[in-house]
Amino acid sequence: MGHLSIGRIVSVFCVWACAVNIKVYSQYRQDYTYYPETRAWFKIHKVPTDWNEARLKCYFEGGNLASPINDRVYAVMRSLMLVQSGPVFTGVHMMDTAGDYYSIEGIALDQMPIQWAKGEPNNLNNTERSLAILPDGTFADVKSSNILPYICYKPKTGNESISSDCGTNAKGYELDPVSNSCYKYHGDCVVWHRAHMVCSAEGGHLVILNNDREAQLMFDRYSKRPVNCNGDDASSSHRFYYIGFHNIDVDRAYWFTLDGRRIEEAGYSNWAAGEPSGNHERCGTLLRDNSGLNDISCDEWLPFICEITNPKTAFNP
Template identity: 65%
Template sequence: MGHLSIGNVLLIINVWIAATQNKILVHSEFRPDYTYYPEAGGWFKVHKVPTNWNEAKLKCYFEGANLASPVNDQVYAVMRSLMLVQTGPVFTGVHVLDPAEEFKSIEGVPLQQLRIQWAKGEPNNLNNEEHSLAILPDGTFADVRSDKVLPYICYRKETGNEIRSKDCGTFAEGHELDPASTSCYKYHYDCVRWHRASMICAAEGAHLVILNSAREAQLMIDKFSKKPINCNGNTVRHAAALFHIGFHNVGFERSFWFTVDGKRIEDSGYSEWSENEPNSLTESCGGVNRNHLGLYDIDCSERVPFICEITDPKTVFKTNDY
């Protein structure tokens, strides 16, 4: 196990004191669910809900950040201070795609330039399957399997380009206010599964769109029916016609369809099914057609574009699961 210098110990203590006394000075504005650390020149967030490394990478990305890596002494000191209250390993952004290659941070910084202090017996690449690095509660590092389920740390380096939408309250680009409904909408042209779409919307401070009226349903067609689609060259059965939206059923009980805010669709304001819909016992997620009104049931694993909605910009980031 490596040993910290006195200077590094003092740096960690100073970071911890500044955080606990709430004396952190914010020079720019970023998501309020992140905490700014001037010593490291950026914002950090510990996600307590565990997931695998790839999911963690995506969640940080869609929040406008990266999985944190010890790219310098200051960032490493903050990561160590955050680990003081952790009881187990936490994913970092240091990873290797091929065991024949070397570890690098998300930003591409090679292992020999990172501030890494290995735990005893590490790295050991157990069974040639440990391709990600985790930081331990004592601040040392171990290689772990990427499919292991762990908490993780996101980091946003301050760039001065952090811009919060005046109308929509989010830092994610592309959300546009509809004055008539006072909601903000964003069309995502990438074809993804329903649950991935829901995660991306949540990371942006939004949710999959919930249709509250025939007017809003028509608005989705008017605004987004001609938008491009990116399915990466894959032939997807429904991609040309459907969007993912924010409702699904529970446990294949076909009588119970709920919106992502927990209401039955009959109480959401718009529950008109398209002709012959719902029509499949295996289609448990909600969609809407690009070309005409009416709800569709769709296989949750179907890859189609999706629409995010911010219902009330004043409440963006007010609740989360972190």
């Protein structure tokens, strides 16, 4: 048997080590890519939105809007822009017209390797308070209300892990082995569409009830959980949770779950007495006392419950 050269040994070890590292690093989220030179994961969101929504989306995914906080991060951002045809939001933002630009991490603009595009920054009409990176890697100030793609960034801390039961890095999900779903209660009150976005960012959806047992499970697990809605005990926030069904038409007969089924087809259509009741109440809730479904305005501020179905496939590489 021939002897392996030192170079061959190093090469074999590198292949093995790199494979191991890729497996470890991919454990954050399957939809993020790890860049070892930055010790961080990145994801470019190609579906555009405004700056505030982009910031929240990155936050609920566990990261931040990416800013060129050093040369290594800037290099990755530039590489991601090679396939873009227009500007992309960064996390650099001015809080008010008299302020200065900072990254979400609190790093000042003059401490970042910013290369301005020609004629920038110009703060057109004193309305441009966010920075966007352009396809050539330069930067421009833009309106925060612009609708743009964006880059999320998650630095490695060593605490990242995917739940072996629930298939997500988001904390707080609890497995129910009977339904084979994981559930999470959010006590911070939001409007229905924000609740939908939060659950989606965590790899799930607003809970879809399939039978009486699942409704009872929500009551048993979450009916006594606290509500963070400014302590207004008389508000509807202490009576309902948002769940995953809504009315998409003026015809009040048709209520659909988030996976496209009529609630009758999903398996649970037990309305509370007198419900559904409101002509402008198009979003679905469950009463915390387990007395059935209720319709409500989508702009009410309520707690909500997320669900991850088939959790083994949620974010596993």
